[in-house]
Amino acid sequence: MANEETPIRPARPDDLEGVLLLWNALMAEHERSDPRIRLADGAVGAYRAYLGFHLGSATSRVLVAERDGRAAAFGLATITRNLPMFLPDRYGYLSDLYVAPALRRRGIGGRIARGLFEWLSAHQVLSVQLQYYDFNESGREFWRALGFLPYYTRMWLDLP
Ligand SMILES: CC(C)(COP(=O)(O)OP(=O)(O)OC[C@H]1O[C@@H](n2cnc3c(N)ncnc32)[C@H](O)[C@@H]1OP(=O)(O)O)[C@@H](O)C(=O)NCCC(=O)NCCS
Numbered sequence: 001m002a003n004e005e006t007p008i009r010p011a012r013p014d015d016l017e018g019v020l021l022l023w024n025a026l027m028a029e030h031e032r033s034d035p036r037i038r039l040a041d042g043a044v045g046a047y048r049a050y051l052g053f054h055l056g057s058a059t060s061r062v063l064v065a066e067r068d069g070r071a072a073a074f075g076l077a078t079i080t081r082n083l084p085m086f087l088p089d090r091y092g093y094l095s096d097l098y099v100a101p102a103l104r105r106r107g108i109g110g111r112i113a114r115g116l117f118e119w120l121s122a123h124q125v126l127s128v129q130l131q132y133y134d135f136n137e138s139g140r141e142f143w144r145a146l147g148f149l150p151y152y153t154r155m156w157l158d159l160p
Helices: 013-033 043-055 108-122 137-145
Strands: 008-010 060-067 070-081 090-099
Touching (some): 008 108, 013 060, 013 070, 043 060, 060 108, 070 108
Antiparallel strands (some): 060 070, 070 090
16 A cells, blocks of 8 residues: 555644544454453543544644545644652554554554654654553564564453
């Protein structure tokens, strides 16, 4: 697929509803994969507010891939302040990345991720972190293909 067919650009306020649809689809995929992932009542409204905040924040970057006039993929990175005991004092955090299923394996996810890295680098951010669910083998392979290495493991225990 030619890059011109799916240009990557910063999200605009009028992308909000389109990105929200993509986030819903991302969450539905995740919910089907692990019963511990459960959305609260009002989750969509909460994500709308969260996204609106990031769209207006100088320390966040939302990129979308546009296809036929609509957002078909998106990614969100923020510049995060580290705990005061640790260096570096700031790092990039990539919290969301989603490509519509029909458009996967065409390099779109990679182009969005690299666009976010370029934006972080331009803000003198020297490293980036993210997390993915254990079931998400394609996510793991995708991040590894970009050069990410494991760093931190989060565990879960159901209490009686
Ligand atoms: C993970 C995701 C963003 C990848 O997007 P994409 O546009 O398909 O990725 P790309 O085409 O840029 O893939 C780049 C490379 O990553 C690796 N990769 C991507 N998907 C893969 C998969 N399902 N299995 C194995 N490797 C994969 C490959 O090395 C690929 O290169 P190749 O196609 O030349 O072999 C997409 O599958 C997605 O939205 N998944 C659901 C949400 C998600 O898991 N988000 C990220 C984790 S938080």
